[in-house]
Amino acid sequence: MITMLGAANLLLANPLFTNLDQIFVLLRNWLVGFFPVAIRPAAGVVLGVVAIVCVFPGLFALTTVFERKGLGRIQNRLGPNRVGPFGFFQPIADGIKSLTKEDVVPFRANAVVHFLAPLVLVVTVFMGFAVLPMGRNMVLVDMDSGLLFFFAMGAATELSVFMAGWSSRNKYSMLGAMRAVAQMISYEVVLLLSAVSVVMIAGSLSLPAIVAAQNQYTGSFPHWYIFTPWGLAGFVVFAIAATAESNRSPFDLPEGESELVAGYHTEYSGFKFALFFLGEYLAMFSLSGLGVTLFFGGWLAPFSFLNFVPSWIWFFGKVMFFIFVFIWMRGTLPRLRQDQLMNFAWKFTLPFTLLNLLVTALWRFMGEGWQRWVVCTIILAAAYVIFGRIEMRRQHFGPRKYRYAE
């Protein structure tokens, strides 16, 4: 192990690997060099924005085809395999289709709001990427309150959803939007509170600082927050809330096609619908990125001897793993009922996260040692079992019994 660590250090000192690790930063600096000195900072930011705006939609296109193929395999089907080799040009065909489709706006719709809704969604979702560290030194804006900014932008997506649903003047859109907003607001609380426990330990709202706080290794094992009792509990709740926030199955009630046609984007077609689709996937990427940053050490390597692999590969690898889990869950779980959704949010996840905050405080103030591991694990495990038993017990609905009338 020592020799391996030595080798890793050697590799880190090697300029080739440093260059590979920082290739995008170096590329940006090189490109910025062509601009006049006065506008260099602005040019650097614009280049970063362009990179984000190109990379994530590209990832979205890849994800759609992988998702369809993966879901197919889960159901013992082949999935799309007609366009290009193994069907990998499917997103191009889909893109052409959505671009050439007629853009229908309902006659009674509020045209301005109807037009703005998908734009607001995509713009606010893209804003979230600004504060995510995607590799060593690879963060567009190193904000001191990055996490707060991220959640503020995440909350703005609810506005766009309601804009879409309300402006369409369609009862399905409206009901879908109301469901979506109810769901997103309920789970926003849980999402925020589960992230707060990380902030309590890291002592910073800046996402690069949170990654830096996890950048320690015992032997070759990392100090990611997922490997602590409160971190694991926080991550489980975070993952559930993130799934609900991004309207993914099993929390895809807002677009439950059996009862609501397509929910808030019923009245959208062509490219506007594609923007909603894009926004949904981008939200999934950004929430996965946030989950990776908060609990899985962001761009850090899982073992210290793997440090020579460029940091951005780790970040995107972890995000893609999360996406895979999202798709896996979509292929497994049926949709929840509205009352189940709300019960789960308010009666299980919220008390559990509040307790997790308490446990995180305990962890912080019990100091180093094995005692805090035992105490925190026992409290959380007991709470999980008890909450699960009491709050989530099966409710039997039957015909109403009248006590006096009969």
Next chain:
Amino acid sequence: MLGDGILKGMAETARNFFGSYVSKERLTTVEYPEQRIPTAENARVFPFLVYDGTDWEAGMRCVACQICEKECPPKCIYIDKSTDKKPDYVGKPQFYPARFDIDISVCMSCQICVEVCPFEAIKMDTQFELATDDRFGGLLYDRKELSRSNEYYHAIHPTEAAEVDARLAEEKAKVEAKAKAAAEAAAAKAAAAATQPAAPAKADSSGLAATAPEAASLTDATKPAGGGS
């Protein structure tokens, strides 16, 4: 405990996901235009007309009796009877359809025409790729488009076709035996007449009886070699 059902479900879907790459039995998809599975023997789509031999016009079994036209519930069969006659498979002179059209845009694939046909002339096809860009002319099939050889019938419905052929052969054998018996009787009579020379009226009837075996041998020539099996 809360969540163990989810984990069980995830394990199940993971097993399906990886299993579909490993075992061929899981992946039951047939990629249709390139791969096909043979149609079931009792599949049926639209009717076709059976002919014996190689020439569809000469070997057509249909005798334009118009029973199918009358029985057809959606009235999608249109038949014009011919004015002349030609010999059928047993050699009996019969009408033939000068026009036999089926409008498959109207046909409901009920198979009633097949059930009522006394001549085994109309059967159900299994061909289902009938899409056309002309919905009127393209879906109205005339007798040439409807004609399929008996071999084709054997290929798509082997059991049923074998039964039909056996029945037809039996019928033909019966007719031939009858004709033979009649011919023998006529020959015997002619021989008897020869011994008694003063009988000119009998000679005409023996000449008429001789036409039946002749016609039978004519249909034998048009019938395929394996037709009777």
